[in-house]
Amino acid sequence: MKQSILLQIILSGFLYSSLVSAETLEYEITIKNHLFSPSEITIESGKKVVLMIDNQDATAEEFESYPLNREKLIRGKSRAKVFIGPLKPGRYPFFGEFFHETAQGMIIVK
């Protein structure tokens, strides 16, 4: 059991290093009036991508996602980038912690 997990870790390490050499796709997300736009982004499975988040509000926001295991503070009127993936197919919701009633979004992996 232990060995198989270890093997899996090592193998995926190799898999990863071959993936990282490929170029990383960028996706632009804008925050305005505490809304993400686009609020849905579809990406390919097994690929690392980078989200370029542009916060046009004066207030800070925290990009957060439990299924994506991500948390990033974005100040008012500034940009930030968040690497995600490689991911398995599925739906991965994210939200803005500081204004989560409106700031909701979804990464769809196909």
Place this chain on the structure above:
Amino acid sequence: MFETAIIVFREILEAAIVIGVIAAATQAIPNRNKWLLAGIFLGLLGAVLLAYLGSELSDFADGLGQELFNAGVVSIAVVMLAWQTIWMSTRGASISKDAKSTGLAIKEGQKALSVLLVIVGVAILREGSEIVIFLYGISASGAQANSMLLGGGIGLLSGVLVGFIIYTGLLHLPVRLFFKGTAILIAFLSAGMASQAANYLVQANKIPALVSPLWDLSSVLPNASLLGSFLQTLLGYNARPDGIQVVFYVVTLLTIFFAIKWLNHQNKRLTRKDAMS
């Protein structure tokens, strides 16, 4: 108002738990309160400074300064917490048994207190700067500043209360259980933070995630739940960890465990030598 209270509470929970445990662990050392207060003060000062100067920091390293800074700060906490639990399990126990006023005890106690200062300062610095940025952003946007301030205050007090409950809870344990319990808790805190450091580095694209996720318990006990976020801080629980996070976690725990074993073994050999001569 409630929203603000919850957000502030969640940010402060981790710092409160860390401080509660570490304050209990150093409870018997003279002058501890002074060092604890100094740590809190320096942490707050750093948090405000970081909030004001932080935009340069975020732009640093191609927009990944925040992750790298957090990874660095968390790593300092990992080392300090590891030192603390190793110290408690090897020297600390014997010192607290012997006379507290001996020169050695004071010297050793000072070391533990400077570690306390760093751990407390770092815990407040990290979470505190996020709270400052959040509250500043809202107040700058002109939204209801009063109810927001009230909410922030309620969140802060609830967080402090949780820390205090942990602190008094630990102090009420019987002595043997107290030493074992706090030492084990600190070891897990340290391992959990090592896993957090790994997560920051993965997020910044500096190290591979290996398997992502290694397991998925988010339908059983999500990190978003109250119990989940509590266990996340206390034991480093993660419902969907990356492989590399588990590696960091396990390596930290094993390092602490074997360091304690090895040092206790050395100590025993030394005392045996003393007894023979």
